[in-house]
Amino acid sequence: MMFVLAVCSALLAAGGALECEVCYAINSNTCSGHYEHCKSPRARCTVTLTEKTLQNDNGEMRSVVLEKSCGSVHSCSHPATLTTEEFRVRVTTMCCSQNYCNNGTVSWTALNSTENGLSCPSCFARNSQTCDVKSHVNCTGAENHCVQYSATREGGFTITVAGCASESMERSNGGIAFRGSSVAVHGMQNKNNGDSVRHNALLLSFLSIVTILPIYSQ
Structure with missing residues (x-):
């Protein structure tokens, strides 16, 4: 009986978990992949954009990695940035809390440059x-x-x-x-x-x- 209750509880928990798209792409604002059930503390659908810029004698080189996955709410409200004279990294994350809400194309707002x-x-x-x-x-x-x-x-x-x-x-x-x-x-x-x-x-x-x-x- 206890085993049956445990199995039922696990199935209910899985059924209530948020389902999010998981994929990544280079130098693109969209990607498509498989779907996963998110578990706490990574209980939100996220889209993360990582931009790296390097200044050298040949000018500016820039790369962008887009990643869709399960993530935490903290990452959405706390952008991660690193700035040097030659090298810069900007990591911004968007969160949503509905099934499949991180699929499709995303647009980004500029980070604070003040x-x-x-x-x-x-x-x-x-x-x-x-x-x-x-x-x-x-x-x-x-x-x-x-x-x-x-x-x-x-x-x-x-x-x-x-x-x-x-x-x-x-x-x-x-x-x-x-x-x-x-x-x-x-x-x-x-x-x-x-x-x-x-x-x-x-x-x-x-x-x-x-x-x-x-x-x-x-």
Whole structure:
């Protein structure tokens, strides 16, 4: 009898779960895939847009990854941003709470680009676990943290960045910006121009999440 009740409860719970589309696309504002039942705490249908922009001698290179999935309400109300002089990441998420509500095409509103008064040391380096701070960057919107992140792809290639970050970016230890890598992360105090940003081995944290890091191939 207890077994029957347990099975019935499980079926009822599954029947009441929100069903959302799951897929991803590169440089597109839509994608299509399969559907999954969402479970708490990822109990909302979400659409997440991750934009990465890199400035170099050849101009601006930009990549966009669109992902539809189950997600948390927190991610919808807390955009994640990272800004350096050369490299920028913007992660914005839209939520909805009806079955299949994240299918179809989406349109996005611009993030807050108003300077907030905070200035952080800024640097960007490829294939290095250090980068030399030669300038500062003015933080915008909800970027209230100065951070450094080093991201290492399988095979050993590393990039290191320092700059402004929002609370969501800081709380994820850079995982939102550098999904698909082993990410070595530590916080950073404000430094003078020309200081070198280096790892503190006692503060390293490694994350593994699946997606794309286009900046490695540039």
